[in-house]
Amino acid sequence: MSISHKALKTEITSDLNISTNIYQVLFERTATAMLISDENNRIFLVNRELENLTGYTQAELEEKIGLQDFLDKEDLERINYYYKQRRKGDDIPNSYEVKIIDKLGIERTALLQINLISGGKRSIISLVDITERKKLEERMIYLGYHDDLTGLYNRYYYEEMIIKLDRKDKFPLSIIIADSNCLKMVNDTFGHEEGDRVIQIIADILQDNTREGDVVARWGGDEFGILLPNTSFKSANKIVERIRLSCREWNKGLITPSIALGVATKTDSNQCLKKIINIAENRMYNDKLKNKRSIDNSLILSLERSLLSRNHEIRRHISRVRVLALKFGKVLKLSLEEQKRLSLLARLHDIGKLGLPERVVKLGNTLAVEELKELKRHCEIGYRAVKNFQELLPIANSILFHHERWDGRGYPQGLQGKEIPLLARIISIIDFYEMMTRDYQKGLSQQEALEELKKERGKCFDPELVDEFINSDIF
Structure with a gap:
């Protein structure tokens, strides 16, 4: 780079109309990663926190690489677009999330804050690592819709989808209600840890025998619901038979999983979906009662x-x-x-x-x-x-x-x-x-x-x- 670091620092502090001491406090001693770049994404000044964030040294950042070397391509395009709009005086967001790929190839999420330096073509950029915060947010969003034990959707999501799928273009809409026949016995005999494993096995069996677009949810201790859009009663019963076959063929643990199942189908808008679900639930209980002796013998x-x-x-x-x-x-x-x-x-x-x-x-x-x-x-x-x-x-x-x-x-x-x-x-x-x-x-x-x-x-x-x-x- 033709201009020296010291000369550039002097030039920038002059452009910003601040003293060198204030510059050191604001830029070099801050706990926030900061850099100064131009309209071509060249980097002129960085602080130590940016070195820590990216894994690159100050010399590498200021002499060899530009923003394109550690910012996601789409984010870089957005920065460039916003830069041009900002130069025109448009009201453009100056704070947003970006992806950073550090020297080791590890992806991080950062909150970027960017401002034009008055009178020039350079921008001052700060980056705050929010990777862990984003993971926590994503985890909270995931748990809002998923059951933590099985990874299936939870009751909240299931009930949302009941409303969304209750429309003409999704008919026939079939419902399968499933309930474990063996959880209490497993909990009593082997403990709740083994009981949790049985729930996970049942969840896997249900998931493996349904299709993309079907909604499989755990909505209670050992109760599951499956929503099958554009699925006839006959097709839904074929899925039920596949589930039963998978249970019979399962041989990887102490107990063969056993599930009671009930099916019902909504075929037109005049039918009440709540009543259809109740029919499926009643059929599940009838299945449990009708087959209790054979279920017990099997267990x-x-x-x-x-x-x-x-x-x-x-x-x-x-x-x-x-x-x-x-x-x-x-x-x-x-x-x-x-x-x-x-x-x-x-x-x-x-x-x-x-x-x-x-x-x-x-x-x-x-x-x-x-x-x-x-x-x-x-x-x-x-x-x-x-x-x-x-x-x-x-x-x-x-x-x-x-x-x-x-x-x-x-x-x-x-x-x-x-x-x-x-x-x-x-x-x-x-x-x-x-x-x-x-x-x-x-x-x-x-x-x-x-x-x-x-x-x-x-x-x-x-x-x-x-x-x-x-x-x-x-x-």
């Missing part, structure tokens, strides 16, 4: 599969306990209904272990005191899980109390004697015997295990049931 099987796949020990333990339970139930001359319940209890008595960490389940009684407390929670977790299913209610208390002791020193409630449900007393004996005789853990012989069982007669276990068990020929 129970899903729970059982998850438990059996946890590790080989659990699978072998449950298998042996079930065989012994079937035989011992007959020895005790239980009714057919009680035998069925005992068999079900044998399959599901440890279902609560699904809600515990793998390490706690695997190490069992060798755990430290705190971890052993954690293991004992499986009775209550299992109880909460099965309470969600009508079919399993008869064995819920037996799951809760199958680690109670005859002498009242068991858990979780310290019941004693015949306060403990019969099936829980039976399964606790079988459970103990199976653990004592595990051939895959170098267990005791049958006779040794029965001797150990006899020692616990009247302590851990119902003495009459112990006698029946020892004297039976079920082994």
